Amino acid sequence: PGQAEGETEAGLRVQLPRPLMPSLPPLPLLWPLRTPTEPKFLTRGLLLNSLSVDPDAECKYGLYFRDGKRKVDYVLVYHHKRASGGRTLARRAQQGDAVALSCPTLCSPVDCSPQAPLFVEFFRSPSSLKLTKIHGVGFVKIHAPRNVLCREAEFLKLKMPTKKLYHISETRGLLKKINSVLQKITDPIQPKVAEHRPQTTKRLSYPFSREKQHLLLANGVYSAAYPLHDGDYEGDNVEFNDRKLLYEEWACYGVFYKYQPIDLVRQYFGEKIGLYFAWLGVYTQMLIPASVVGIIVFLYGWATVDDNIPSMEMCDQRHNITMCPLCDRTCSYWKMSSACATARASHLFDNPATVFFSIFMALWAATFMEHWKRKQMRLNYRWDLTGFEEEEDHPRAEYEARVLEKSLRKESKNKETDKVKLTWRDRFPAYFTNLVSIIFMIAVTFAIVLGVIIYRISTAAALAMNSSPSVRSNIRVTVTATAVIINLVVIILLDEVYGCIARWLTKIEVPKTEKSFEERLIFKAFLLKFVNSYTPIFYVCAPGGCLMELCIQLSIIMLGKQLIQNNLFEIGIPKMKKFIRYLRLKHQSPSDHDEHAKKKQRYEVDYTLEPFAGLTPEYMEMIIQFGFVTLFVASFPLAPLFALLNNIIEIRLDAKKFVTELRRPVAVRAKDIGIWYNILRGVGKLAVIINAFVISFTSDFIPRLVYLYMYSENGTMHGFVNHTLSSFNVSDFQNGTAPNDPLGLGYEVQICRYKDYREPPWSEHKYDISKDFWAVLAARLAFVIVFQNLVMFMSDFVDWVIPDIPKDISQQIHKEKVLMVELFMREEQGKQQLLDTWMEKDRKKAEPCNNHSPAPAAPPPSQLVSDSETP
Numbered sequence: 001p002g003q004a005e006g007e008t009e010a011g012l013r014v015q016l017p018r019p020l021m022p023s024l025p026p027l028p029l030l031w032p033l034r035t036p037t038e039p040k041f042l043t044r045g046l047l048l049n050s051l052s053v054d055p056d057a058e059c060k061y062g063l064y065f066r067d068g069k070r071k072v073d074y075v076l077v078y079h080h081k082r083a084s085g086g087r088t089l090a091r092r093a094q095q096g097d098a099v100a101l102s103c104p105t106l107c108s109p110v111d112c113s114p115q116a117p118l119f120v121e122f123f124r125s126p127s128s129l130k131l132t133k134i135h136g137v138g139f140v141k142i143h144a145p146r147n148v149l150c151r152e153a154e155f156l157k158l159k160m161p162t163k164k165l166y167h168i169s170e171t172r173g174l175l176k177k178i179n180s181v182l183q184k185i186t187d188p189i190q191p192k193v194a195e196h197r198p199q200t201t202k203r204l205s206y207p208f209s210r211e212k213q214h215l216l217l218a219n220g221v222y223s224a225a226y227p228l229h230d231g232d233y234e235g236d237n238v239e240f241n242d243r244k245l246l247y248e249e250w251a252c253y254g255v256f257y258k259y260q261p262i263d264l265v266r267q268y269f270g271e272k273i274g275l276y277f278a279w280l281g282v283y284t285q286m287l288i289p290a291s292v293v294g295i296i297v298f299l300y301g302w303a304t305v306d307d308n309i310p311s312m313e314m315c316d317q318r319h320n321i322t323m324c325p326l327c328d329r330t331c332s333y334w335k336m337s338s339a340c341a342t343a344r345a346s347h348l349f350d351n352p353a354t355v356f357f358s359i360f361m362a363l364w365a366a367t368f369m370e371h372w373k374r375k376q377m378r379l380n381y382r383w384d385l386t387g388f389e390e391e392e393d394h395p396r397a398e399y400e401a402r403v404l405e406k407s408l409r410k411e412s413k414n415k416e417t418d419k420v421k422l423t424w425r426d427r428f429p430a431y432f433t434n435l436v437s438i439i440f441m442i443a444v445t446f447a448i449v450l451g452v453i454i455y456r457i458s459t460a461a462a463l464a465m466n467s468s469p470s471v472r473s474n475i476r477v478t479v480t481a482t483a484v485i486i487n488l489v490v491i492i493l494l495d496e497v498y499g500c501i502a503r504w505l506t507k508i509e510v511p512k513t514e515k516s517f518e519e520r521l522i523f524k525a526f527l528l529k530f531v532n533s534y535t536p537i538f539y540v541c542a543p544g545g546c547l548m549e550l551c552i553q554l555s556i557i558m559l560g561k562q563l564i565q566n567n568l569f570e571i572g573i574p575k576m577k578k579f580i581r582y583l584r585l586k587h588q589s590p591s592d593h594d595e596h597a598k599k600k601q602r603y604e605v606d607y608t609l610e611p612f613a614g615l616t617p618e619y620m621e622m623i624i625q626f627g628f629v630t631l632f633v634a635s636f637p638l639a640p641l642f643a644l645l646n647n648i649i650e651i652r653l654d655a656k657k658f659v660t661e662l663r664r665p666v667a668v669r670a671k672d673i674g675i676w677y678n679i680l681r682g683v684g685k686l687a688v689i690i691n692a693f694v695i696s697f698t699s700d701f702i703p704r705l706v707y708l709y710m711y712s713e714n715g716t717m718h719g720f721v722n723h724t725l726s727s728f729n730v731s732d733f734q735n736g737t738a739p740n741d742p743l744g745l746g747y748e749v750q751i752c753r754y755k756d757y758r759e760p761p762w763s764e765h766k767y768d769i770s771k772d773f774w775a776v777l778a779a780r781l782a783f784v785i786v787f788q789n790l791v792m793f794m795s796d797f798v799d800w801v802i803p804d805i806p807k808d809i810s811q812q813i814h815k816e817k818v819l820m821v822e823l824f825m826r827e828e829q830g831k832q833q834l835l836d837t838w839m840e841k842d843r844k845k846a847e848p849c850n851n852h853s854p855a856p857a858a859p860p861p862s863q864l865v866s867d868s869e870t871p
Contacts, residue, residue: 062141062228062600062601062602062603062604062605063228063230063231063602065141065143070143071143072141072142072143072228072602072603073142073143073144073227073228074141074142074144074225074226074227074228075139075140075141075142075224075225075226075227075228075603075606075607076139076140076142076224076225077137077138077139077140077223077224077225077226077603077607078137078138078140078223079137079138079223137607139603139604139607141603186259189257189258189259190258190259191249191250191255191258191259191260191261191264192249193245193249193261193263193264224607224611224663225666226606226611226612226663226664226665226666227664227666227667228602228603228606228664229243229602229606229663229664230242230243230244230268231243231244231602232244233246233247233251233659233660234247242264242267242268243268243659245261245264246261246264246265246268246655246659247656247659247660249261249264250264250265250652250655250659251652251655251656251658251659251660252652252656253649253652253656255652256648256649256651256652259281260277260278260281260651260655262274262277262278262281262379263382265277266383268664269658269664269665269667270665270666270667270668270669271383271385271667271668271669271670271671272615272667272668272669272670273615273658273665273667273668274379274383275376275379275670275672275673276615276618276619276673277651277654277655278375278376278379279372279376279673280618280622280647280650280651280654281651282368282371282372282375283368283372283622283626283647284644284647284648284651286364286367286368286371287629287640287643287644287647288644289364290360290361290364290629290640290644291640291641291643291644293357293360293640294357294633294637294638294639294640294641295637295638295641296353297351297353297354297356297357297637298348298349298637298638300351300353301347301348301349301350301351301353302348304347304351305344305347305348308344308347308351309716309717309718309720310343310700310704310717310720310721311340311343311344311346311347313718313720313721313722314336314337314339314340314343314721315337315340315343315344316337317337319336319337319721320335321335321336321337321721321722321725321753322334322335322336322745322749322751322752322753323335323336323752323753323754324728324752324753324754325739325752326460326464327457327460327461327464328736328737329736329737329738329739329740330461330464330465330739330740331460331461331464331739332464332739332740332741332742332744332745333739333742333744333745333749333752334745335745336721336753342476342548345548346547346548346551349547349548349551349635349636349637350547350548350635350699350700350701352701354634354635354637354695354699354701355634355695355701357633357634357637358633358634358691358692358694358695358787358791359787359790359791359794361629361630361633361640361687361691362630362684362687362688362691362791362794362795363791363794363795363798365630365684365687365795366684366794366795366796366798366799367798367802369677369680369681369684369799370798370799370802370804371802372677373804374802374803374804374805374806376671376672376673377804377805377806377809378806378809380671381809381812381813385669385671386813388669388671394513395512395513396510396511396512396513396514396517398507398510399422399510399511399512399513402422402426402510403420403421403422406420406422406426407420422510422512427509427510430505430508430509430510431509433505433508434505434508434509434524437501437505438505438524438527438528441498441501441528442528442531444494445494445531445532445535446535448490448494448536449487449535449536452483452486452487452490452536455483455486456479456480456483459478459479459482459483460475460476460479463475463478463479480549480552480553481552481556484552484553484556484557485556485560487536487553487557488556488557488560488561488564490536491532491533491536491557491561492560492561492564492565494532495529495532495533495565498525498528498529498532499525499529499617501528502521502524502525502528503521503525505524506520506521506524518614518616518674518675519674519675521616522616522619522620522675522676522679523675525616525620526620526623526679529620529624530624530627533557533561533624533627533628534627534631536553536557537550537553537554537557537632547635547694547698547699547700550632550635550636550694550698551635551636554628554632554635554636554639555636555638555642557628558625558628558636558639558642558643559642561624562625562642562643562646565621570653570654570657571653574610574657574661574662575661577610578608578609578610578661581608582608606663606664607663609661609662609663610661610662610663611662611663612662612663612664612665612666618654619673619676622647622650623676623679623680623683625643625646625647626680626683627683627687628643629643630683630684630687630691631683631686631687631690631691632690632691632694633687633691634691634694634695634698634699635694635698635699684795685792688787688788688791688792688795689788691787692783692784692787692788692791693784695783695787696780696781696783696784696787697780700724702776702779702780702783703720703724703776704717704720705779706772706775706776706779707719707720707723707724708720710775711723711772723772724755724757725753725754725755725756726753726754726755726756726757726758726759726760726767726770727751727752727753727760727761728751728752728753728754728761728767729750729751729761730742730749730750730751730752731750732761732767756773757769757770757772757773757776758770758773
């Protein structure tokens, strides 16, 4: 595009996505515009409606400009009302005209320095322009020429491949044979993409040197901005493209058993999204050994349940142990044998193997973190990110607006306005609001837990008064199941509410950069959702043992969240939003909708997709799941198995969502997963402490050990149940608390039993805490200290033993540096030889003229070197 003589040029900063070439980054580019005071066309595109049969086919239905050569790299979308000149533009759009023009009324120019122009095509949807009294949709298509891409690659210091090829060091000996066998075994589950094959050679890469520059982006002008997908992903006559390849080899449930084509994901969506799916793949793979060990622990409990002496004593009718009522008045006496099923089921999860499994999972978490760091380093090397350092983001538009508002207030008060920025005093109201709101929401969560506890007590009392024997016999199952379902519904609802509140609290803080905004949002959302998800699990109580109750709560809440919140919501809500947008567009132009649907361009099809909202929800659901897998694994050994089954579906579900349901995100460079890694480490450390307390205080592991080594007469567990029960004389009931039906068991009860360590009624200090209680408590606290320090030490030892950078990668990085130095040295030697040759030629030419005139001076060496670099 050209400009008329004397016209001024303005620039609008536009963040363009990564083109399809894998080595090119997101590009901040300048779109030349005329100033707002001169609303004239700067350029006019070429008319392509000459004799072509189908002009849309020439531009591949919106993937290219009307000339069929320039690819549409980015699309900006805005809403407009039909103007007086809209009829002419609509008529020309219907005729197939490609009009390239500026939109000075839609944006304000920021920079006036001349830059390499972008090709801009301005297009309004014909269906929206035919109607007169509705808001339409306008599309601005942008193409970045090669010279602009090269310039911006210098700004970003991209590592670009050179002509130099070198061989990657391969393993030798036994390890090479093992890798060869594994490669043959895993070949059927490898995706059929070229990038996934093992590399034997690699090009030497070197970064550009010019610094990246930032300009401001117009605020509030466009309603959407996105790069285009490569084309359709399904259909009979669809041209093959990367999107279709990703759909077939990655986003289909039928390929769940295959590895992910991470390199192709990175090429299509960028490094940040590629790292998320790589991390999710590593996490899912690491769940396989954890699931196997969890199944073994569960099977061990199943195999030994008939040999478990405490549960056998509880189920033995001959013991005839009468238990005290579970509530005042309405509850009656009951037989301990009625809790037989619960006691036998609790042994599946409360056995000596669970202690081993808790230690194993703590080491598993440490190994997982180290394995991910090594995998991440391999990806950095493969994607040429080893020397990449994230630069500080430019300020957000909201921050700039607040700073401008503050500077204007200072100007009105005749104060200096140099280096105006927001201080803690400016943000104090927002910080105070954040603190009060977070404390209030945490208090709401605890209040709901208290409400569920009251519900359990009142429901149990109400069911105990029921005249039906079948209802009274199933009180525990009914109360537990309904209470957990209530907890699950409340957790799911509050998760959505807390997510919105966390975003609002972060906005009022006005963080300076996008990175700061994202980190603060993640911290608040994780804190609130952590409390919301795990608080209901901390209060459990059951006659047959608390661990079984805890297992029931964990299984229902974990499976319910994964099934309803993570999967159904992820599938249903995007489809529902897409359907609503479809109905809205159909309502706007009902007469021409069918005709227009057949001719939809790529940018129009992508506009109906759901906008990309970031990776925070994806990471959050996996971190919460990681907490369920590690924090309470001592009470639910099958948690890794359920997480594995969920993640196998989750990977393909997320992949399908990114490929088919979302607009193509703007590619973002990143070398790690950011703050999520620190959150994972924190959860792993907290898991050691919580599991120590679960084993020590929730299970009967410590009381059994104390009884076995301190009180058992024959070195067995016979008599353990009787040892843990205290006696109560029914004549000591307070007024109004005795059972209304004292003959509910068919006989008069004088002494009943309850689970505690207290003195008997015939003792001098009846019902006081006995010395057995203090012995068990001391053992429990000692176990917590020993377990916590031992596991922490072992985790740190694993962290120390496994290096963060694989040895072969560190060798390859060192090799690259050496080869780069050698390459530059040879280049400099070649330049020096060329310089010496030219100087020798000039000297020989000057010798015949020595007798007639002085020899001409040789050009400066810098000029010769510069000329030698000119292509």
